Structure formats: C-alpha cells, structure tokens
Amino acid sequence: MDHFKNIENLYFIGIGGIGMSALARYFNSIGKHVAGYDKTSTVLTRELEAEGIQVLYKDEIELIPDVFKNKENTLIVYTPAIPKDSKQHNYFIQKEFQLKKRAVVLGMITQGVFTLAVAGTHGKTTTTAILGHLLKETGAKVTAFLGGISEDIQSNLILEGNEVMVVEADEFDRSFLNLSPNIAAITSMDADHLDIYGSPEKLIESFNDFAALIPENGTLFVKNGLPLKGSTIGIEDNADYSAKNITIKNGTYHFDLITPTQILEGLRFSLPGKHNLLNAITALAIAIHYGSPTNELARALYSFKGVKRRFTYRLKTPDRVLIDDYAHHPAEIAAVHQAVREMHPGKKVIAVFQPHLFSRTKDFADEFAESLSKFDEVRLLDIYPARELPIEGVTSEWLLEKIKNQNKKLIYKEQIINELNLSESPVMVMMGAGDIGEEIIKVEKYFKNEN
Numbered sequence: 001m002d003h004f005k006n007i008e009n010l011y012f013i014g015i016g017g018i019g020m021s022a023l024a025r026y027f028n029s030i031g032k033h034v035a036g037y038d039k040t041s042t043v044l045t046r047e048l049e050a051e052g053i054q055v056l057y058k059d060e061i062e063l064i065p066d067v068f069k070n071k072e073n074t075l076i077v078y079t080p081a082i083p084k085d086s087k088q089h090n091y092f093i094q095k096e097f098q099l100k101k102r103a104v105v106l107g108m109i110t111q112g113v114f115t116l117a118v119a120g121t122h123g124k125t126t127t128t129a130i131l132g133h134l135l136k137e138t139g140a141k142v143t144a145f146l147g148g149i150s151e152d153i154q155s156n157l158i159l160e161g162n163e164v165m166v167v168e169a170d171e172f173d174r175s176f177l178n179l180s181p182n183i184a185a186i187t188s189m190d191a192d193h194l195d196i197y198g199s200p201e202k203l204i205e206s207f208n209d210f211a212a213l214i215p216e217n218g219t220l221f222v223k224n225g226l227p228l229k230g231s232t233i234g235i236e237d238n239a240d241y242s243a244k245n246i247t248i249k250n251g252t253y254h255f256d257l258i259t260p261t262q263i264l265e266g267l268r269f270s271l272p273g274k275h276n277l278l279n280a281i282t283a284l285a286i287a288i289h290y291g292s293p294t295n296e297l298a299r300a301l302y303s304f305k306g307v308k309r310r311f312t313y314r315l316k317t318p319d320r321v322l323i324d325d326y327a328h329h330p331a332e333i334a335a336v337h338q339a340v341r342e343m344h345p346g347k348k349v350i351a352v353f354q355p356h357l358f359s360r361t362k363d364f365a366d367e368f369a370e371s372l373s374k375f376d377e378v379r380l381l382d383i384y385p386a387r388e389l390p391i392e393g394v395t396s397e398w399l400l401e402k403i404k405n406q407n408k409k410l411i412y413k414e415q416i417i418n419e420l421n422l423s424e425s426p427v428m429v430m431m432g433a434g435d436i437g438e439e440i441i442k443v444e445k446y447f448k449n450e451n
Contacts, residue, residue: 003108004032007075007098011068012036013089014079015055016045019102019170022145022156023077026109028053029159035065037088042438044149061091071097077105080173081387103170106145107178110165113143116286117179119169119210120187120223121203122332123279126271127187128168129307130283132158137300138292140164148326151305151312164290169210171203176210183289184214185221185282186228190331221285223278231260231289233282235274241285243277251343253277257284264294268302272311273339275332280304309437311339314444321347321427322447324440328356328433330367337374340429348425351375352416354432355383358391361399369402375429378408379419384434413439417446 010027012020015036021044028034028051035054038045045055056063068074076092076099092099100108118128125147132144133152141161147168149156158166169176169184189207204227211220211228220230224239232239236246243255251272257264269280280301288294306312308324315322321344327333333353340349353372355361361368361383372378380396380403400410411419416439420428430440 003111004075007032007073009033009035009068009070009074010077011064011074011092012077013086013092014038014082015048015053016040016042017079017081017102018044018147018149018156019106019145019168020077020079021045021048023102023105023109024048024053025051025155025157026143026145026159029157033067035068059087061087064088064091069095071095074098075100075105077102080175083387101173101175101178103173103175103178106167106175107180110167111180113162113165115165115167115179115181115183116290117167117169117176117181117184118187118282118286119171119176119184119207121171121190122329122335123187123275123282124168124170125326126276126307126310127185127279127282128166130280130301130304131286132166133304134283134287134292134297134300135164135166135290136160137303138287138296140290140292142166146307148310149308151308152303171206171210174206174209177206177213179210179213181214182218183221183286184211184218185233185286186211186226186230187223187279187282188331189226190329219289221282221289223282231285233278233285235278235281241281243281246277248342257281259285259288262294264298267298270302270304271306272343273335274342275335276311276339311336314440315447319426320447322440322444323427323429324437325429325431326433326437327353327431328360330364330371333368333371333431334374336429336431337371340427344427347427348376349427349429350377350379350420350423350425352379352381352411352420352428352430352436354381354434354436355396355399356433357386358383358388358394362391362394365394365399365402368399369404373404375405376407376425377423378403378405379411379416380408381411381413381416381432381436384432384436386434417443420447 016038037056129150135142141163144158144166146156222228222230224232224234234242246255253269309326312324
C-alpha cells in the first residue's frame with residue numbers, strides 16, 4: 001500500500017467501466033478522495049454517486065473539481081479504451097500529472113499481497129466471483145476485484161480484509177502482465193481481441209508470458225487440453241481436478257469433485273451450463289490449494305447466486321423465460337446455447353444478439369453465424385461500436401446473410417419487445433456486451449407487467 005501513501009486524490013477517466021469502478025470503490029473505502037468522468041450515466045455510475053464518489057458526464061476541463069488539480073497528491077487513472085481526443089485526459093498529460101492505466105494500478109495494489117488471479121478469454125469473471133465468494137464465505141480476509149456485479153453482494157468489489165487478493169486478470173491490452181500472482185488459473189485461450197494482438201499466436205504468447213509471472217513455489221491451474229503446463233481442470237475426464245457423477249435436479253448440478261488428494265462428494269451448484277460448472281471447479285481447485293477449509297466449501301458453493309448478465313434469469317414462469325447474458329464471442333454464444341438446451345429441453349428459443357465491435361464481428365463472422373444459427377429464431381441488432389470506428393462492409397446485414405437459420409431478422413432496439421411478443425418461442429435469450437444490457441431492463445418490466 002506504500003505506493004499510494006502520498007496520493008490523497010484519485011481521478012478516474014472512464015470511471016463507469018466495470019474494472020475502473022471496482023478500483024474507485026476500493027480507494028474510496030480506504031479513505032482516499034475519489035471522482036471521475038464517464039460519458040453516460042448508468043446503474044453503476046449512479047451506485048458510485050450514492051457511495052459518495054462524484055461522477056462527471058461532460059468531458060470539460062473546467063468541471064474537474066479543484067482538489068484534483070494538485071498534481072503533487074493526485075493520481076489520474078485511465079482506461080485503455082479512452083478516445084485520443086479526450087479533453088480531460090489530454091489536460092492531465094499536458095500538465096504532467098501522474099497518469100497510470102487501470103491495470104498498472106491494480107498491479108500496484110496486489111504487490112506484496114498473496115494474490116490469486118484468474119485469466120482466460122471466457123469464464124474469468126464468473127470464476128473470479130465464485131472464488132471471491134468461496135473465500136469470503138469460508139472466513140478468509142479477502143479483497144476481490146471482479147469484472148462483473150456479483151449477485152450475492154450486488155457489487156464488483158469484496159472487502160473482507162487484505163491477507164489475500166483475488167483479481168480478474170484481463171488479457172485485453174496485455175493488462176494482466178502487470179500482476180504478481182502466487183496462484184493463477186487460465187480458463188480458456190480462444191482467439192479474441194485480435195484488434196490488439198493481430199494473431200491468435202500472439203495471444204497465446206501473451207498467456208505464456210502471464211503464466212511465467214507465477215513464482216516457482218506458486219501454482220498454475222489450466223483447463224484440460226490447453227497447451228500449458230499446470231494442474232488440470234476438467235469435467236468427467238482425467239484432469240487433476242475433475243467433476244464426476246454429474247446429475248441435474250431442478251436446474252441445479254449435483255456432482256463429486258475428484259482432486260489429487262481427496263474426493264469432495266455431494267457438491268451442488270446452481271449456475272446453468274457446462275462452462276459454468278468448469279468455472280466452479282476452477283474456483284474450488286484454487287480455494288482448496290489456497291487452504292480453504294474443505295468441509296465448508298460445499299455450503300459456500302451452493303450459496304453462490306451468480307454474476308449479473310451471466311446467464312441471468314430475468315423472468316422464469318411456466319410460459320415465458322427471459323435470459324440475459326454478456327456473451328459477445330462465438331464460443332460464449334455456443335456455451336449459452338448448450339446451457340439453454342440443457343435447462344429447457346424441447347422448448348423453442350429466440351435469440352436477440354447485439355454484436356460488439358466491428359473488428360470482432362469481422363474476425364469471427366462465420367463463427368458468429370454458426371453459433372447463432374443453432375437457435376430457433378434469431379434477431380440481430382446493429383453493431384455496438386464501443387471504442388471503434390466503422391469498417392466498410394462490416395455490418396449486421398452482412399452477418400445476417402451468413403446465418404443459415406431462415407427465421408432471422410435485423411431489428412432496431414425499439415422493436416425488441418414487439419418481436420419477442422410475436423415470437424412462438426417461450427424461451428427468450430438476449431446477448432451482447434454493448435448497451436443491450438440497458439434494453440433488457442425494459443423487456444423484463446414489460447413481460448412482468450403482462451403476467
């Protein structure tokens with residue numbers, strides 16, 4: 001913590017981001033003076049304001065409170081997604097303030113503290129949230145930085161002490177290379193963020209660099225089958241930590257966990273989908289290795305409620321089901337599809353998908369088309385640009401043409417409710433990492449009022 005002893009004020013540019021807001025909450029909790037800017041007001045920024053953190057929504061220099069204009073005791077934290085023409089960002093650069101990327105600040109916080117880090121192109125947020133929950137519920141003095149809102153605490157930050165830290169290790173912009181993990185896990189290494197990496201090989205190289213950060217007396221856990229040396233995690237296979245005897249009762253997994261030294265019997269886990277079960281096994285393996293009391297882990301695991309927008313049931317009646325998921329990569333869409341079919345066998349499913357980033361849509365168009373074609377009905381929204389400018393020829397119309405399922409259509413956000421109303425599918429899935437998360441609130445409200 002000595003890194004920050006002379007810092008009294010922290011100003012966050014992009015404070016509404018999921019990782020940025022967790023850091024802002026952390027510094028606010030230890031008594032620092034915190035404020036920041038973001039371009040839009042969301043549920044999350046409004047929660048920060050309720051916690052006493054000032055949020056500005058206009059990128060104007062004169063709006064920055066005077067207390068943050070003292071460069072001797074102020075640190076500026078920014079996200080790599082910040083646009084080049086940001087007035088506030090450029091002001092702080094010109095005035096020669098201390099500026100640090102979010103990932104660097106997270107790395108500084110974890111230095112000198114026993115750190116458990118979860119990396120992977122999919123699964124890291126849920127795994128980190130389960131792990132933070134397991135440690136908290138079994139009495140560890142843990143601080144956890146999550147990349148999503150845990151339903152159990154309605155926050156992306158667990159604050160139970162600072163003997164151990166749990167962090168989500170993000171491969172975007174090679175952020176995770178700033179961490180010093182004692183125990184780490186890599187859940188998956190599918191190609192993604194090719195706008196940053198250029199090729200899948202470079203992405204894999206980056207994961208190898210991350211694995212190399214673990215000290216000799218540390219441990220790496222990897223999904224069985226990945227080209228990395230470590231303790232393996234799997235389902236019904238020969239992995240070091242493997243789930244066996246899996247059954248589903250009332251939408252809950254029942255299973256036994258085989259480890260190198262013991263068998264944990266009668267575990268229960270309520271998040272649907274084999275991908276989530278794998279996340280749970282990964283979290284259990286790290287918790288056991290860290291030293292969590294194994295006799296308490298079953299209770300802790302069963303009490304985990306989930307992460308917002310990760311296969312979240314917004315509505316669950318005999319006639320209608322509405323599922324909300326952050327899926328924005330073909331492998332994640334395929335995982336959602338597997339979970340839906342497993343939990344709602346024989347029922348028709350309509351998927352509403354908002355593609356995220358022009359570059360990702362371009363890089364994985366055929367794979368997106370293939371994973372979306374598996375649903376009974378498909379409705380596509382326009383591409384959410386996030387940090388990008390359009391790429392010629394890369395549009396939702398272009399993606400729609402590639403989808404083999406004939407029950408497909410391009411729609412506007414304003415048409416979502418009507419399309420779902422007209423559909424014969426009782427199971428509705430809304431997916432994407434853009435602002436579709438705000439739309440689903442309206443859809444949930446509409447169908448709840450209807451019943």
